[in-house]
Amino acid sequence: MINLPPAFIYIIGALLIPLIRGRRLQQAVALLIPVIAMATLLQMPQGVYWQVQFLDYELILGRVDRLSLLFAYIFVIISFISMIYAIHIKEMGQHVAAYLYVGSTLGVVFAGDLFSLFFFWEIMAAASVFLIWYNKTPTSLMAGFRYAMVHLFGGAILLGGIVMQVSSTGSIAFNPFDLSTLAAKFILFGFLINAAVPPLHAWLPDAYPEGTITGSVFMTAFTTKSAVYVLARSFAGTELLVWLGAIMAVYGVIYAIIEKDIRRLLSYHIVSQVGYMVCAVGLGSEMALNGAGAHAFCHIIYKAVLFMGMGAVIQVTGRRNILDLKGRNLYRQMPITLVLYMVGAFSISAVPLFNGFVSKTMIVAAAGYGHRPVIELMLHLASVGTFLSVGLKLPWGVWFGKADGSEDEIANVKEPPLNMQIGMGLGALLCVITGIFPQTLYKLLPYEVHFHPYTPSHVVASLQLLLLTLAGFCLYIDKLMAGKKSISLDTDWFYRIFGWTVLLFCRYPLNRFRNLVQLAFADKIQIAARLSKHPYALLEIVWYAIIGQEKSMTELLQRPYNEKDYRVPIGIGVCASLIFLFLYALIYMRVAG
Amino acid sequence: MKTTIRRRIMLAAILALFLLGFLFPNPHPHFWWQKIPVFDIFFGFFGSILLIVFAKWLGHNWLLKDKDYYNND
Numbered sequence: 253m254i255n256l257p258p259a260f261i262y263i264i265g266a267l268l269i270p271l272i273r274g275r276r277l278q279q280a281v282a283l284l285i286p287v288i289a290m291a292t293l294l295q296m297p298q299g300v301y302w303q304v305q306f307l308d309y310e311l312i313l314g315r316v317d318r319l320s321l322l323f324a325y326i327f328v329i330i331s332f333i334s335m336i337y338a339i340h341i342k343e344m345g346q347h348v349a350a351y352l353y354v355g356s357t358l359g360v361v362f363a364g365d366l367f368s369l370f371f372f373w374e375i376m377a378a379a380s381v382f383l384i385w386y387n388k389t390p391t392s393l394m395a396g397f398r399y400a401m402v403h404l405f406g407g408a409i410l411l412g413g414i415v416m417q418v419s420s421t422g423s424i425a426f427n428p429f430d431l432s433t434l435a436a437k438f439i440l441f442g443f444l445i446n447a448a449v450p451p452l453h454a455w456l457p458d459a460y461p462e463g464t465i466t467g468s469v470f471m472t473a474f475t476t477k478s479a480v481y482v483l484a485r486s487f488a489g490t491e492l493l494v495w496l497g498a499i500m501a502v503y504g505v506i507y508a509i510i511e512k513d514i515r516r517l518l519s520y521h522i523v524s525q526v527g528y529m530v531c532a533v534g535l536g537s538e539m540a541l542n543g544a545g546a547h548a549f550c551h552i553i554y555k556a557v558l559f560m561g562m563g564a565v566i567q568v569t570g571r572r573n574i575l576d577l578k579g580r581n582l583y584r585q586m587p588i589t590l591v592l593y594m595v596g597a598f599s600i601s602a603v604p605l606f607n608g609f610v611s612k613t614m615i616v617a618a619a620g621y622g623h624r625p626v627i628e629l630m631l632h633l634a635s636v637g638t639f640l641s642v643g644l645k646l647p648w649g650v651w652f653g654k655a656d657g658s659e660d661e662i663a664n665v666k667e668p669p670l671n672m673q674i675g676m677g678l679g680a681l682l683c684v685i686t687g688i689f690p691q692t693l694y695k696l697l698p699y700e701v702h703f704h705p706y707t708p709s710h711v712v713a714s715l716q717l718l719l720l721t722l723a724g725f726c727l728y729i730d731k732l733m734a735g736k737k738s739i740s741l742d743t744d745w746f747y748r749i750f751g752w753t754v755l756l757f758c759r760y761p762l763n764r765f766r767n768l769v770q771l772a773f774a775d776k777i778q779i780a781a782r783l784s785k786h787p788y789a790l791l792e793i794v795w796y797a798i799i800g801q802e803k804s805m806t807e808l809l810q811r812p813y814n815e816k817d818y819r820v821p822i823g824i825g826v827c828a829s830l831i832f833l834f835l836y837a838l839i840y841m842r843v844a845g
Numbered sequence: 846m847k848t849t850i851r852r853r854i855m856l857a858a859i860l861a862l863f864l865l866g867f868l869f870p871n872p873h874p875h876f877w878w879q880k881i882p883v884f885d886i887f888f889g890f891f892g893s894i895l896l897i898v899f900a901k902w903l904g905h906n907w908l909l910k911d912k913d914y915y916n917n918d
Binding site: 505506507509510620621623625628632633636637640707708709712713714715716717718719720721722723724725726727728731732735737738739740741742748749 | 855858859862863865866868869870871872875876879883884885886887888889890891892893894896897898899900901903904907908909910911912914915
């Protein structure tokens with residue numbers, strides 16, 4: 253439709269939005285941009301194009317193949333749905349930040365070289381941090397700073413890797429890397445930070461719950477999944493990723509069980525679900541890579557629905573903690589939000605007929621085909637924990653819950669604005685469509701799919717797992733819901749407490765030591781400094797010491813140098829030079845003779 | 846009364862899935878536990894309890910801190 257890289261459609265669009273007068277027109281343009289981008293995507297042939305000469309290198313802004321197209325499709329689809337959800341926001345800056353973020357992610361997806369990859373990678377971090385800051389609370393300000401610091405650090409590591417890679421190979425091509433080189437290790441590290449792989453993940457559950465209600469919906473989709481894309485592109489089949497991914501999957505689930513903040517709980521499930529994808533990328537088989545792509549696709553939709561649902565609850569109640577919501581029977585006031593949320597919850601829990609079932613099972617099966625018993629069991633266990641937290645604990649706590657008499661009223665609770673409901677509804681609809689007709693998704697995957705999710709044994713085994721998780725939940729429901737408001741320690745402790753301690757150590761003990769050293773040497777250094785300006789004073793000091801006259805040293809030194817004080821008749825100079833010449837002659841004759 | 850009905854429905858469903866598990870065994874088992882038709886019944890039940898107990902224990906003894914823990918200035 254328009255011969256422009258999709259990244260620039262969004263970026264130019266983002267910059268145009270604030271220039272447009274009239275709110276309706278602005279909204280129309282904001283919704284039109286994803287449509288134009290989608291039309292462009294559908295007409296983009298596979299291949300490599302949009303090459304730009306930059307210095308001595310050739311940048312590639314359009315490396316289009318099945319893998320990049322798959323991610324681009326879902327990014328554009330979700331940007332449209334999220335924008336519908338966010339369209340009532342009057343602050344245009346939020347839309348600008350969101351579309352710069354989407355555009356730069358598409359830039360990453362189609363980047364065929366390391367320079368443009370890095371360029372878009374950094375815009376992604378810079379644009380997304382505004383989606384946190386627009387929440388305008390002190391906590392979101394600080395969380396945003398931490399988010400920015402972590403991503404700038406990750407970006408710097410990535411740049412270090414890229415520079416090493418370019419200087420050692422001479423090529424800026426963004427292709428599979430050989431992990432034995434230091435450059436590849438740096439690049440992998442930069443990617444892993446964005447993929448939120450523990451212990452580098454703490455920025456995610458720290459920042460996402462603090463973002464704006466609509467901004468966080470955008471954030472759930474792009475940063476981690478673009479990291480999955482670059483990992484699939486360049487580190488497929490890396491053994492390390494298999495284990496990191498499986499650990500991630502279980503790690504997120506365990507934290508989610510003890511979490512009470514509704515969006516932070518969902519954030520830990522992003523860590524967990526991205527774990528499946530990272531693990532699949534590590535497995536590296538065609539089936540596993542298909543699974544990673546399919547799961548990224550499905551995850552982006554249902555996670556957006558889940559964040560939209562919880563965002564709606566926060567919007568209408570002003571509360572974000574299960575302990576402030578349980579027992580108020582919110583389901584009576586917001587049934588539509590509940591139903592749409594549950595579609596997302598069934599999807600993430602891989603209930604048959606919902607989209608998680610057609611993608612997650614593919615990854616677990618790929619672990620089976622790869623003969624990885626421990627990995628298969630870990631992923632299986634993470635599935636149990638997913639249904640437990642997102643499918644049962646969260647909706648039970650938010651919409652139902654046992655009243656214990658201490659509950660206060662929540663005033664004016666009703667469904668969120670219509671556009672938010674439409675956004676959720678579209679997301680939920682996609683969850684069901686891809687769940688019931690998996691072929692629509694499978695057609696887009698990078699390799700041919702030989703996997704059938706809906707076999708009787710698959711379905712029965714899934715239902716067994718889910719139903720008995722429900723039984724376990726019912727038995728331990730009180731234990732799960734109990735507790736008081738608290739925060740959970742995570743690896744952000746290292747920069748929030750340890751880093752703070754280092755700062756305090758520098759500020760007080762280390763500074764005091766500096767003062768001591770300075771005091772001890774300050775007067776000596778002052779003397780040396782004055783002496784260097786006024787070296788004759790040294791002779792005077794010695795002279796006065798010899799004749800025994802009392803003169804203070806500082807007084808002598810403080811006297812400014814005055815040329816006239818030391819002026820002598822020219823004869824003395826001539827005499828001195830004659831004496832030296834005579835001495836020289838003597839020495840010369842001794843040596844020569 | 847209501848809870849007993851719910852409990853009965855649940856038990857019936859578990860029983861039904863137990864039997865279905867024998868009717869539809871996994872045709873391509875990769876590991877020994879996939880040959881057990883009702884493995885997921887046990888895995889779901891004990892897995893969920895294990896996760897809850899372990900996470901709660903970990904939270905109680907180590908991870909959960911007072912909500913002002915990070916307010917350090």
